[in-house]
Amino acid sequence: MPLALLKYGLRNDYPATSHFSESADLKDHYDVVIIGAGGHGAAIAYYLARYHGISNIALLDKGYLGGGNTARNTAVIRSNYLTEEGVRFYRESVQLFRGLSNELGYNIMMEDRGQLTLAHSDAAIRSFRWRAEVNRRLGVRSELIDRQSIRELVPNLRVTDDSRFPILAGLWHADGATARHDAVVWGYARGACQRGVELHQLTEVQSVEVTDGAVKSVLTNRGRVGCGCVVQAVAGMSSVVARLAGIRLPIHTFPLQAMVTQPYKPVLTPLVSSPHLHVYVQQTSRGEFVLGGGSDPYALYNTRSTLEQKESLASAILELFPFLSQAKVLRQWAGITDMTPDYSPIMGLSSVKNYYLDAGWGTWGFKATPICGKTMASLVATGRVPELIRPFELERFYRFEQVNEAGATAASH
Amino acid sequence: MLLISCPFCGERAETEFSYGGEAGISRPPDPDALDDAAWADYLFMRKNPRGQHLELWNHAQGCRRWFEVERDTVTYTIKASRALQTDSGDKG
Numbered sequence: 001m002p003l004a005l006l007k008y009g010l011r012n013d014y015p016a017t018s019h020f021s022e023s024a025d026l027k028d029h030y031d032v033v034i035i036g037a038g039g040h041g042a043a044i045a046y047y048l049a050r051y052h053g054i055s056n057i058a059l060l061d062k063g064y065l066g067g068g069n070t071a072r073n074t075a076v077i078r079s080n081y082l083t084e085e086g087v088r089f090y091r092e093s094v095q096l097f098r099g100l101s102n103e104l105g106y107n108i109m110m111e112d113r114g115q116l117t118l119a120h121s122d123a124a125i126r127s128f129r130w131r132a133e134v135n136r137r138l139g140v141r142s143e144l145i146d147r148q149s150i151r152e153l154v155p156n157l158r159v160t161d162d163s164r165f166p167i168l169a170g171l172w173h174a175d176g177a178t179a180r181h182d183a184v185v186w187g188y189a190r191g192a193c194q195r196g197v198e199l200h201q202l203t204e205v206q207s208v209e210v211t212d213g214a215v216k217s218v219l220t221n222r223g224r225v226g227c228g229c230v231v232q233a234v235a236g237m238s239s240v241v242a243r244l245a246g247i248r249l250p251i252h253t254f255p256l257q258a259m260v261t262q263p264y265k266p267v268l269t270p271l272v273s274s275p276h277l278h279v280y281v282q283q284t285s286r287g288e289f290v291l292g293g294g295s296d297p298y299a300l301y302n303t304r305s306t307l308e309q310k311e312s313l314a315s316a317i318l319e320l321f322p323f324l325s326q327a328k329v330l331r332q333w334a335g336i337t338d339m340t341p342d343y344s345p346i347m348g349l350s351s352v353k354n355y356y357l358d359a360g361w362g363t364w365g366f367k368a369t370p371i372c373g374k375t376m377a378s379l380v381a382t383g384r385v386p387e388l389i390r391p392f393e394l395e396r397f398y399r400f401e402q403v404n405e406a407g408a409t410a411a412s413h
Numbered sequence: 414m415l416l417i418s419c420p421f422c423g424e425r426a427e428t429e430f431s432y433g434g435e436a437g438i439s440r441p442p443d444p445d446a447l448d449d450a451a452w453a454d455y456l457f458m459r460k461n462p463r464g465q466h467l468e469l470w471n472h473a474q475g476c477r478r479w480f481e482v483e484r485d486t487v488t489y490t491i492k493a494s495r496a497l498q499t500d501s502g503d504k505g
């Protein structure tokens with residue numbers, strides 16, 4: 001590797017090849033049109049092309065590749081959910097993440113850090129115990145740990161009795177991890193394009209033509225595109241795009257904000273989160289502290305940051321890590337997230353034939369990128385809903401079978 | 414920071430209020446007459462528009478009353494706010 005680098009450095013014609021095919025004209029017809037070139041859309045295209053021999057695919061984005069929530073998330077990867085359906089699904093995703101650099105031939109910078117969630121009340125301890133039992137039964141590494149173990153894991157954390165909400169215990173999730181979010185979407189898109197998928201950026205789907213209950217074509221700012229089927233994977237725009245096909249969703253769009261500090265020497269290995277204080281934090285391999293918390297308090301399709309949210313993040317993090325009081329904020333941003341009533345995604349069939357939904361990813365969908373791509377591709381290719389995602393169909397709301405992950409999602413993402 | 418006008422107290426800072434989601438959804442007068450689909454529609458399905466939204470707010474740290482706001486979900490602009498119209502449909 002270092003030798004190859006040196007060779008690159010000494011050459012005049014830099015030999016790196018472009019990742020993605022040049023965006024040619026849109027064809028009249030594709031077997032599959034994917035709306036939204038975030039991590040999810042790119043992953044679906046990749047698994048279709050690589051494992052199902054379907055490569056006549058248009059991957060469309062109104063902006064640029066991975067410029068939506070894929071670029072904005074804080075890259076928490078974990079599987080310590082509460083429901084069996086949730087744990088099984090996310091467990092598979094963590095598993096796929098572990099092998100993803102090899103799968104794609106592209107370094108996604110996966111780091112096994114472990115995740116520590118803090119309890120500041122007896123009620124939280126009870127729910128952690130419950131999660132730990134469900135997790136362990138399904139082969140996910142989670143355990144309830146005491147204050148001494150917390151001190152050993154995170155020496156800088158303020159574990160004292162004189163704070164307003166003293167830390168009482170923690171849920172330690174050894175499978176917790178992080179990865180480079182951009183690399184995930186770039187790797188998938190590169191793999192898809194190498195196999196014939198066409199990526200079209202600056203291509204917005206503006207209407208969807210449905211005839212006799214089946215989708216026939218989409219209308220974009222660059223013209224009409226006929227299609228065998230459509231997958232929508234547009235995150236915060238889920239309700240808006242689904243409405244084009246006449247589909248109603250139980251989704252609310254809320255912004256989620258985050259920020260990073262200036263870099264420090266490595267002092268924090270695990271991902272740490274406090275649902276009670278509405279804050280979570282991790283130190284990146286570059287040394288910056290990434291801070292995130294809860295959603296904005298009211299619905300919005302706007303990615304402006306607000307002083308109230310940043311103040312609340314800052315005051316919460318100082319309860320946990322007082323040394324950050326001197327830290328300067330380098331960057332801050334927001335993404336618009338598609339929140340469902342039960343904090344689980346909406347994947348699978350819709351009321352329109354050949355129109356598939358990949359929505360409701362809210363504040364937790366980055367970690368699901370690989371398994372979502374794999375299962376949605378299998379659905380599109382075979383027409384059969386994979387067992388792993390059956391519990392997440394839109395239909396569940398009409399059967400009153402919600403998959404409640406609210407408690408296992410708040411401020412942990 | 415939004416300034417929200419409570420119809421009862423006047424203009425106050427956003428932090429005094431709590432958001433209540435889409436307005437204009439009333440509980441079906443006779444739930445037993447509904448099938449599962451209609452009941453699920455009432456419970457879960459929402460417009461979630463990008464643009465003008467008619468929504469409920471509660472003046473949680475003031476008079477604690479609910480009212481209706483017309484707000485743009487892209488620009489933040491509040492066009493109108495008013496007391497809830499009393500619903501005469503439900504005769505109990």
Ligand SMILES: Cc1cc2nc3c(=O)[nH]c(=O)nc-3n(C[C@H](O)[C@H](O)[C@H](O)COP(=O)(O)OP(=O)(O)OC[C@H]3O[C@@H](n4cnc5c(N)ncnc54)[C@H](O)[C@@H]3O)c2cc1C
Pocket residue numbers: 035036037038039040041060061062063064065066067068069070071072073074075076077203204205206233234235236237241256257258292333334335336337361362363364365366367368412413
């Ligand atoms: C601040 C923040 C922190 C987060 N932290 C985490 C975390 O730690 N862990 C985790 O698992 N998840 C996290 N999430 C959630 C996660 O980012 C998302 O669930 C995930 O990225 C969704 O991926 P996607 O590919 O579906 O969406 P996106 O990456 O948003 O891609 C959707 C694409 O659709 C395009 N699009 C929209 N409308 C149209 C149209 N009409 N025509 C064409 N294209 C269109 C958009 O331009 C966009 O590029 C976080 C989110 C935010 C905002």
Ligand SMILES: [Zn+2]
Pocket residue numbers: 419420421422423472475476477478
């Ligand atoms: Zn009032």
